[in-house]
Amino acid sequence: MTPDIFWFLPTSGDTRYLGKSDFGREPTNAYMRDIAVTAERLGYDGLLIPTGASCQDPWVTAASLISQTSRIKLLVALRTSIMGPTASARQAATLDQALGGRLLLNVVPGGDATELAADGVFLSHDERYEAADEFLTVWRAILSSDQPYSFAGKHLKVENARNFFPPVQRPYPPLYFGGSSPAAHALAAKHVDAYLTWGEPPEAVAEKIADVRARAAEQGRTVRFGVRLHVIARETEAEAWAEADRLISHLTDADIAAAQANYARMDSVGQARMAALHGGQRDKLVVGPNLWAGVGLVRGGAGTALVGNPDQIAERLREYQALGVDTFVLSGYPHLEESIRFAELVFPLLGKRPVTQTSAQTGGAFDIRVTRQAAAS
Numbered sequence: 001m002t003p004d005i006f007w008f009l010p011t012s013g014d015t016r017y018l019g020k021s022d023f024g025r026e027p028t029n030a031y032m033r034d035i036a037v038t039a040e041r042l043g044y045d046g047l048l049i050p051t052g053a054s055c056q057d058p059w060v061t062a063a064s065l066i067s068q069t070s071r072i073k074l075l076v077a078l079r080t081s082i083m084g085p086t087a088s089a090r091q092a093a094t095l096d097q098a099l100g101g102r103l104l105l106n107v108v109p110g111g112d113a114t115e116l117a118a119d120g121v122f123l124s125h126d127e128r129y130e131a132a133d134e135f136l137t138v139w140r141a142i143l144s145s146d147q148p149y150s151f152a153g154k155h156l157k158v159e160n161a162r163n164f165f166p167p168v169q170r171p172y173p174p175l176y177f178g179g180s181s182p183a184a185h186a187l188a189a190k191h192v193d194a195y196l197t198w199g200e201p202p203e204a205v206a207e208k209i210a211d212v213r214a215r216a217a218e219q220g221r222t223v224r225f226g227v228r229l230h231v232i233a234r235e236t237e238a239e240a241w242a243e244a245d246r247l248i249s250h251l252t253d254a255d256i257a258a259a260q261a262n263y264a265r266m267d268s269v270g271q272a273r274m275a276a277l278h279g280g281q282r283d284k285l286v287v288g289p290n291l292w293a294g295v296g297l298v299r300g301g302a303g304t305a306l307v308g309n310p311d312q313i314a315e316r317l318r319e320y321q322a323l324g325v326d327t328f329v330l331s332g333y334p335h336l337e338e339s340i341r342f343a344e345l346v347f348p349l350l351g352k353r354p355v356t357q358t359s360a361q362t363g364g365a366f367d368i369r370v371t372r373q374a375a376a377s
Contacts, residue, residue: 002351003321004226006046006075007039007339008331011056016334018298019251025334027056029064035336036065040072042343042355048228048329051077051108053115059091066098075104075176075329078139081121081128085138086161093143093167101168107132107177107192109184112266112300123155125267129183131155136175136191143172178228180208180270188223189215194327198270199229199304200277201288206323213324226327227320230295230305231338233313233345240307247333248282248294256280259298266300274303290316305332314349 009032014025025031036047047065049058058077065074076095078088096103109132110116110125123131134153138161141149148160167173177188178196185208188195195212197205209225216223232247234240260280263271278284278293285294287304290312296303306313317328332338343355 001321001326003317003325004045004327005347005350005352006048006073006327006329007035007044008048008329008335009035009050009061010331010335011050011058011061012052012054014334014336017246017250018248018295018333019255029056029061031336032056032061033065033068035339036069036072038336039339040069042339043347043353044072044339044343046073046075046104046329048075048106049077051079051106052111053118059095062095062103063098069102070100071102073102073104074099075106077108078105078175080107080109080132080135081116081123082119085135085156086142086158086163089139089143089163089172090165092173093163093165096167096169096173097165099168103167103169103173105173105175106196107136107175107187109179109187110268112268125181126183127155129181129187132187133190136187140172140191143167176226178270180273184269185212185215188212189219189221192223194224194226196226196228196327196329198274198302199227199291199306200273201291202319202323204273205320205325209324224327225323225325226329227325228302228329229331230302231313231330231332231342231346232292232305232307233310233342235309235345237309237312240309244292244294244305244307248297251298256282256297259300263300271300274301277304302331310345310349313346317350
């Protein structure tokens with residue numbers, strides 16, 4: 001079975017080296033459009049648009065791509081801690097209409113407590129999931145019906161809430177979500193359509209999938225599964241590992257220590273699991289076959305990458321597929337060039353059309369010869 005392959009929009013900026021670098025790229029809307037248009041022409045199925053204080057607003061970014069894209073789906077953050085369920089339901093319905101049914105929502109209940117405090121949110125970890133449960137109860141209800149809906153909970157209360165203009169996708173755009181705590185798994189089982197995990201070793205991913213699947217079955221529901229990973233694909237394994245080393249070659253021990261101290265104060269279970277894979281140590285970055293945790297030395301969130309030649313990368317992805325995964329959300333530095341490189345090298349091994357064929361079907365607007373030169377630079 002051919003999996004869905006999503007790419008990533010680096011709305012906080014892009015780079016060739018992790019850490020301090022003279023090779024940074026500003027997250028201009030023009031650059032985001034370049035990546036989005038390239039990803040669509042290459043044949044990617046979707047784009048993850050991230051969220052956070054250091055990111056461009058995901059909803060405005062998605063709206064800016066309405067006229068620039070026609071096929072690729074946009075996975076946009078639904079921030080249950082800082083958004084209201086009724087207004088965001090109207091936003092989602094409107095954006096889904098504008099995109100012609102290409103909107104996906106990524107439910108984000110929490111994140112960095114310090115960042116949330118700056119946004120006026122002072123809920124504890126489990127309280128954020130309580131609030132997310134109430135938010136999604138209201139959000140799903142008013143998009144599933146045109147009748148007035150009232151709700152009174154611990155965190156939210158609405159009276160006669162109603163959405164007048166439905167989305168294209170009924171009853172609502174699909175909900176994606178990732179979280180590693182018991183509270184997160186309970187939320188996934190009750191509300192979401194697809195559960196995403198960061199790229200842990202397959203045995204750890206299998207445990208997560210089994211737990212969410214069992215919890216969903218208790219609710220009389222089924223859930224799809226996906227994995228969020230970085231990728232470093234090269235024609236040879238040696239080239240790929242050399243590129244992994246180069247990516248972190250500008251990092252100092254002080255850079256790593258500061259980043260790890262910052263992540264340690266967070267209440268995110270998923271972030272703690274990422275950090276535990278390597279413990280901030282450069283000599284413990286290989287955490288499984290072709291699975292490298294170097295990105296997580298200084299990057300929060302998804303911190304692992306698949307590193308290897310095309311056959312190795314495809315084999316590792318198929319191992320996740322065998323666990324029940326049908327979607328991969330991928331990224332690589334820099335994101336424009338690496339989207340091209342990955343599609344060229346790995347797409348045919350996953351059952352997707354070769355890039356040259358996909359390019360030809362877009363009327364020749366995408367010159368793969370030029371992009372190959374960019375990818376090699």
